[in-house]
Each structure stands twice: as structure tokens, then as C-alpha cells.
Amino acid sequence: MDPASLFAELDPITGGVLALCLVAVTGLLIGRLRLGTVSLGIGGVLFAGIFWGHLGVQVEPEVGHFLREFGLILFVYTIGIQVGPGFFSALRRSGLALNGMAAALVVLSTVVAAGIYLLFDVPLPAVLGLMSGATTNTPSLGAGTQMLATVGADTHTLAVPGLGYAVAYPFGIVGILLTMLLVRWVLRIQVDREQEAFETEQSTRRQTLERLSVEVTNPNLDGVPLGELPGLEALGIVVSRVMHDGTVQVGRPEMPIRLGDTLNLVGRADHLRDMVRILGRKADTDVAAVPSEVQWRRLVVTNSAVLGRTIGDLDLLHHHDTVISRITRTGVELTPTARLHLQFGDICTVIGQPASLDAVAALLGNRDKALQEAQILPIFLGIALGVLLGSIPLAVPGMPAPLKLGLAGGPLLAAILLARLGHLGPFVWFMPPTANHVLREIGIVLFLGIVGLKAGDSFIAILTEGDGLYWMLEGAVITLVPLLLVGFTARLVLKMNYLSLCGLLAGGMTDPPALAFASAIRPSEAAALAYATVYPLVMVLRILAPQILVLIFWI
Numbered sequence: 001m002d003p004a005s006l007f008a009e010l011d012p013i014t015g016g017v018l019a020l021c022l023v024a025v026t027g028l029l030i031g032r033l034r035l036g037t038v039s040l041g042i043g044g045v046l047f048a049g050i051f052w053g054h055l056g057v058q059v060e061p062e063v064g065h066f067l068r069e070f071g072l073i074l075f076v077y078t079i080g081i082q083v084g085p086g087f088f089s090a091l092r093r094s095g096l097a098l099n100g101m102a103a104a105l106v107v108l109s110t111v112v113a114a115g116i117y118l119l120f121d122v123p124l125p126a127v128l129g130l131m132s133g134a135t136t137n138t139p140s141l142g143a144g145t146q147m148l149a150t151v152g153a154d155t156h157t158l159a160v161p162g163l164g165y166a167v168a169y170p171f172g173i174v175g176i177l178l179t180m181l182l183v184r185w186v187l188r189i190q191v192d193r194e195q196e197a198f199e200t201e202q203s204t205r206r207q208t209l210e211r212l213s214v215e216v217t218n219p220n221l222d223g224v225p226l227g228e229l230p231g232l233e234a235l236g237i238v239v240s241r242v243m244h245d246g247t248v249q250v251g252r253p254e255m256p257i258r259l260g261d262t263l264n265l266v267g268r269a270d271h272l273r274d275m276v277r278i279l280g281r282k283a284d285t286d287v288a289a290v291p292s293e294v295q296w297r298r299l300v301v302t303n304s305a306v307l308g309r310t311i312g313d314l315d316l317l318h319h320h321d322t323v324i325s326r327i328t329r330t331g332v333e334l335t336p337t338a339r340l341h342l343q344f345g346d347i348c349t350v351i352g353q354p355a356s357l358d359a360v361a362a363l364l365g366n367r368d369k370a371l372q373e374a375q376i377l378p379i380f381l382g383i384a385l386g387v388l389l390g391s392i393p394l395a396v397p398g399m400p401a402p403l404k405l406g407l408a409g410g411p412l413l414a415a416i417l418l419a420r421l422g423h424l425g426p427f428v429w430f431m432p433p434t435a436n437h438v439l440r441e442i443g444i445v446l447f448l449g450i451v452g453l454k455a456g457d458s459f460i461a462i463l464t465e466g467d468g469l470y471w472m473l474e475g476a477v478i479t480l481v482p483l484l485l486v487g488f489t490a491r492l493v494l495k496m497n498y499l500s501l502c503g504l505l506a507g508g509m510t511d512p513p514a515l516a517f518a519s520a521i522r523p524s525e526a527a528a529l530a531y532a533t534v535y536p537l538v539m540v541l542r543i544l545a546p547q548i549l550v551l552i553f554w555i
Helices: 003-008 012-032 041-054 061-092 097-120 124-134 138-150 155-186 191-205 269-279 316-320 354-364 368-372 376-390 406-421 433-464 468-492 498-508 512-521 526-553
Strands: 209-216 238-244 247-250 262-268 280-282 295-300 323-329 332-334 347-352
Touching (some): 012 061, 012 433, 041 155, 061 138, 061 433, 124 155, 138 155, 138 433, 209 269, 238 323, 295 354, 498 526
Antiparallel strands (some): 295 347
């Protein structure tokens, strides 16, 4: 019995679920196969779907349509939740160089794809698939397919982007690696020097908070209240402890400072040096090491009642006789100024006596387990808002039809905004990385599995009898031309570090295998940092690009 007849005997839902599971298992096993550092990864699901689709395994159209669209929604929503907190800061971080080049890479890919459509009479649905596969960006495929459905494309047309994606995808991965090697070879780049230059630059930029005990010897400061010491607020210095006559206590603004007192300061190293000049000299005694009832704890912000409130609003010093000496947010140490708003997951280093620390822990929440729990209600609320947002027609001058963000753009934009907002009343838009990863993988497997099954019945015919080989060549052009232009421009004009450049190219194509290859060139965080910096902006632009092409060229 052939696979097609076996699935045909089942009811549509049962058959659809079993077919999708068959594709998922086969595809994920294929995706694990490696050639060096390169693998198909989740893209293996698409090719497994094509294989089983070619053998006749299919899903009932309405069931398949729901699975595909719901998978796409899950995928883009979880991407938005992941990148949202750092999306807007990523536009500013590292200046305009990285994000400007990444945006140029997306624009060039879109222009080249449009040129192929206009010059070589390639069907627009195929161009959308070629552009998505050539840039190894699956959400782009989903956005293009969904936009075609929005403008009224039939079922046969909706299967074409998947064919173009499958044809162009393999060289899309290889093309990124070739570009990295070509830039290195042509420009005779010495990677060891690039690594050394990057590490030197990072060491000068990295400003972590440090702790220093300073003895007050400046006679002009004798009797001055702690809160009025010059330089504290301007330099962002926190006085966590004060030792007077051998007794350690929490520093209070109204406390008068005496000659010989020792202050425990927390701040940036260069600012601490400035405070030493103001106060007196570096103390021989480390106040934090002196035995006393004053202790420190790291407390996690998980109580929704304090989310969005500033440190000044909480006024822990007067209410609980404690001081926050530093805050760690997503791995970055922040100075706890009075205007700093607390976010879910912030780690606060709090100084005080045990009973006071217990009270502050109860106030902040301090439930480590909450960081591992996925809050289901905000997920569905966010998805609902995203779907509604995607259905709103937006009139754009010059466009033949109103622009809709659709089921790809709407949930993505809503997730970015909600994740950036962090919380709204009792609803917290925080998702543990493991939960985010699982939902994202399930979503993309649903989408790619159905797309592959739909494309499978005509994929071989396209390659052997149709324009498949021409499509491969055109996909290679979409891959290489933007990469080479951006790669050489970034190096020759902007003098970008080669390791960062490799991360830029991988992030500009949102391609994890390329990032793995770039990271393997030298053991440095340069590639990963560049990848993470451009990824949010690129992902949004890649999703918007095919929708714009459809609105411009679909007639």
C-alpha cells in the first residue's frame, strides 16, 4: 500500500496530524545531518515535506491551511517576544554601521529580486520564494505566501513560493560562507590581528560596575550629609555601606560624614577614581569584608505590583533601611538611579540587615521559579492583538491596494511592542527562553511541513522539465550580489572588523549555520554580538519585504 492511499483512508484531521508528524520526524532527522559546521537545521522539514508530498502524501486543504497559518503565527510571535526588549536599543547600539549595512543587505536583496521579476519574466510567487530561500529566511516565505492569499491568489499559486524557496535555499547557505571566504581571501585579511583588535576595542568599551572602599580625608567634607557629597549623583555612584568608628551601617542621605569614615562605593571604574580624588584616598580596609549585621543579597524582580515603578518610587532606604547597589538586566549591569524603572527579571543587589532584606525580597517577588514559567494568558492575548493588528487595512499612497501586516507582520509587530512594554497591569510579556524556543520550533515545523507537502507534487517536475535550474541560478544571484556588495563596502569603506563583518553577514541573512561557521573562524564573541545586534531589525525587514513586492507588482 502506497503512503497516499494509507492517509486517504483516515479522516481529514487524523490524516493531517499523522502526515505532519511523519514530515516533522523525517525532516528533523535530516536537519541533524552535518557537512562540517553546516546543516539544514529546521530547513530539513521543508525537504522532507517535498519528499513525502512527491510520494502522494497530502493534507486536506482546510486542515492544512489552518496548520500552516497557525504555525506561522506562533513562529513570528515568539520571534517578536525574543527580540522585542532589545529591538529599539539595537537600532542605536554600535552606531549606524552594523544596522545600516544590515538594512542595505535587505534592500539590495529585494531590489535584485524585483529586477529578476521585471527582466526575466519569472512569476512573482516564484520570485518571493526565491528571495526567501536565497536569504535563508523562512518568515519571509510565510509573509509572502500569506500576502498572496490576502490578495486572492489561488491554491496552485500559493504552492509556488515553497518551490522557489526549496530551489534557492541550499545555495543560500553556501553563498554566505563563500562570501566570508572571498572577502578574507581578496583583501588578504589576517584573522589573528582582527581578533586582537576586537578584544582591545571591547576592553575599552566594557564598563562594568566595580566596588571600592574610600576613606574620607578631605576636611571640607567633614559634617556634610551623605546625600550632599559632591559628585555622587553626577557620576552615578552608590554608597552601599558606611563604616564609622569600626561600625558598619547602611548609608542614608541624611547621615553626616566625618573625617576618617570609610565609604563603600559602587560605580564605573573611571568614576570611582574621580570620587577618590574628591573624598580622600583609597582605604586600606574593605568595608564589605568587615563582619557586621549588614549583608547583601541578589533579589529577582518577579512581583507584577512593582513592575514599571522607579527605584525612587519604592524608596527602599526609608521604608526598609536598604540600598540597591546595582541592577543586572539581561546580563548588563546598570546603575540604580532613582529614575530607573524596574522590569520583570531584573536582578537587584540589595544591601541591608537580614530582616530588612526579607521584607524587600517579599516586595520584589524574588521567585526564581517565575523566570522558568511561561504565562499562558499573555501569550494568547498577545496573539489575538497581533491578529487584529494584522487585519487592519492601511492605505499607502501609490499602492494599488491597502497594506495589511497580515498574519506574519501583525503578530510580529504586536510581540515586539508588548515585549518592549514588558507588562500591562497584571499581564507580563515575558517568556522563558526554553518555552520560547519550543513554541518557535513547533510553529516553524507546522508551517514548513505543510508548505513542503503542497510543493512536493510538482517539485521534481519543476527541476527536470520546468524552469527549476534557471531558478537556482537566479536564487544564487539574489544571494551573492547583496552579500558581496555589503561585505566589501563594510570592510573597505567602513573599515569594519572582519569577525564582526562575518556576524553581520550571518545576521543579515538570519542564518544560524552561517553564524556557527563565523564563530568557528576564531574563538571570539565578535560574530555573535554583530549577529544579535542586526537580527531584530533584519527579521522585521525580511518579513515586510515580500509583502511590499506583492503590493507593488501583483495585478
